[in-house]
Amino acid sequence: MGNPKSAQSKAPKVHPRKATPAPKVCCGTARDIPLSEPDSEELAAVFAALADPVRLRLLSLLSSSPNGEVCACDLVTPVGKSQPTVSHHLKVLHDAGLVSREKRGVWVWYKVETAKLKQLSETLQ
Amino acid sequence: MGNPKSAQSKAPKVHPRKATPAPKVCCGTARDIPLSEPDSEELAAVFAALADPVRLRLLSLLSSSPNGEVCACDLVTPVGKSQPTVSHHLKVLHDAGLVSREKRGVWVWYKVETAKLKQLSETLQ
DNA sequence: CCAGCGTATTGATAGACATCAATACGTACT
DNA sequence: AGTACGTATTGATGTCTATCAATACGCTGG
Numbered sequence: 001m002g003n004p005k006s007a008q009s010k011a012p013k014v015h016p017r018k019a020t021p022a023p024k025v026c027c028g029t030a031r032d033i034p035l036s037e038p039d040s041e042e043l044a045a046v047f048a049a050l051a052d053p054v055r056l057r058l059l060s061l062l063s064s065s066p067n068g069e070v071c072a073c074d075l076v077t078p079v080g081k082s083q084p085t086v087s088h089h090l091k092v093l094h095d096a097g098l099v100s101r102e103k104r105g106v107w108v109w110y111k112v113e114t115a116k117l118k119q120l121s122e123t124l125q
Numbered sequence: 126m127g128n129p130k131s132a133q134s135k136a137p138k139v140h141p142r143k144a145t146p147a148p149k150v151c152c153g154t155a156r157d158i159p160l161s162e163p164d165s166e167e168l169a170a171v172f173a174a175l176a177d178p179v180r181l182r183l184l185s186l187l188s189s190s191p192n193g194e195v196c197a198c199d200l201v202t203p204v205g206k207s208q209p210t211v212s213h214h215l216k217v218l219h220d221a222g223l224v225s226r227e228k229r230g231v232w233v234w235y236k237v238e239t240a241k242l243k244q245l246s247e248t249l250q
Numbered sequence: 251c252c253a254g255c256g257t258a259t260t261g262a263t264a265g266a267c268a269t270c271a272a273t274a275c276g277t278a279c280t
Numbered sequence: 281a282g283t284a285c286g287t288a289t290t291g292a293t294g295t296c297t298a299t300c301a302a303t304a305c306g307c308t309g310g
Contacts, residue, residue, distance in 0.1 A: 035185035040178035047181075051173035052268080053165035060160035073286065082270055087288055089268090106277050106286050117249050124246040125239075177298080198256065207300055212258055214298090231256050231307050 046120060049096035054079050055089045062099065062112045069102075069111040171245060174221035179204050180214045187224065187237045194227075194236040 035043075049055060057079050062070050076086045090110060093099045097116045102109045160168070174180060182204050187195050201211050215235060218224045222241045227234045 034189040035182050037178065037182070040181040040185070043181055044176050044178045047172050048176035048267095051169050051176040053162065053169045054268085056165040056168055056172075057160050057162070060165070064159040071286095081268095083287075084271080084289080085269055091288080103276095103287095108287065114250075121246045121249040124242050124249070173297095179298085196256095206298095208257075209259080209301080210299055216258080228257095228306095233257065 043123065046096050046098070046116075049092050049098055052089065052092075054081055054085070055093055058086070058089055058093065058110075059098065059112060062110055069109045072108045072110060075110070168248065171221050171223070171241075174217050174223055177214065177217075179206060179210070180218055183211070183214055183218065183235075184223065184237060187235055194234045197233045197235060200235070 050059075058075055061075060061078055062068070072087070072090060075090070076083050079086060081089075090099065090101075094101055094110075098113055100111050100113055102111070175184075183200055186200060186203055187193070197212070197215060200215070201208050204211060206214075215224065215226075219226055219235075223238055224235050225238055227236070
């Protein structure tokens with residue numbers, strides 16, 4: 001009895017090693033949540049737009065175009081999906097602010113919103 | 126008859142304006158697809174891991190920690206979800222290579238894989 | 251060895267989404 | 281006006297996923 005451990009036995013049962021050097025160990029720290037719930041939902045929506053292989057290939061096709069823009073009609077064949085499906089994906093990208101659309105007569109041209117991508121890129125690191 | 130239009134009438138019906146300055150207008154260009162299907166699926170999987178507000182807030186909590194790492198037990202309360210749900214999300218992040226785990230006794234500490242985030246950030250721009 | 255606690259897994263359920271066929275809408279050309 | 285074509289929308293369907301309750305796994309202290 002009376003060993004050194006007894007003095008420690010009344011200490012709170014928190015992770016003993018590598019606890020933060022700050023006074024309060026861990027649980028219940030008043031650290032304000034860095035990313036608010038609305039912000040996280042907004043960000044998640046943008047990432048959700050990128051979370052599809054077809055949409056990534058659409059973006060890839062747009063950015064690799066010499067003009068930086070591609071007619072919607074030229075996007076159906078490369079991605080190997082039906083026209084309604086491609087139209088749906090382009091709408092998702094547009095709603096997320098990742099691409100812009102410009103109608104010229106019958107055709108619709110899509111362009112990557114590089115500013116949005118750059119902003120997103122900075123958010124990551 | 127014999128108006129200038131007749132000479133053009135036999136031309137292929139492609140978007141007439143702002144067509145690429147290159148000889149071949151657009152359709153059927155032999156442009157190699159910049160992002161292959163397997164690559165796009167792999168990338169999409171990573172973005173899918175980011176496409177959830179809870180996971181974004183988990184990442185945010187990790188990166189704002191002074192140690193750069195947080196015990197799993199300290200992540201349940203801030204995000205306001207059940208323990209199994211948080212564990213599930215952490216697994217998704219881990220499977221995507223976005224966080225690393227280290228078990229210390231009973232506790233598991235999670236850390237952001239900054240290299241992975243940096244790589245992803247560069248992919249975007 | 252047993253009890254307690256942190257963590258992960260399983261099972262079930264409700265909601266979201268990708269896909270395509272069919273259809274509607276708009277524009278250009280005759 | 282009417283046909284043809286590019287694009288968007290609607291409806292239906294199968295798959296995926298976020299969530300939690302219940303449970304199992306693993307480590308620690310007695």
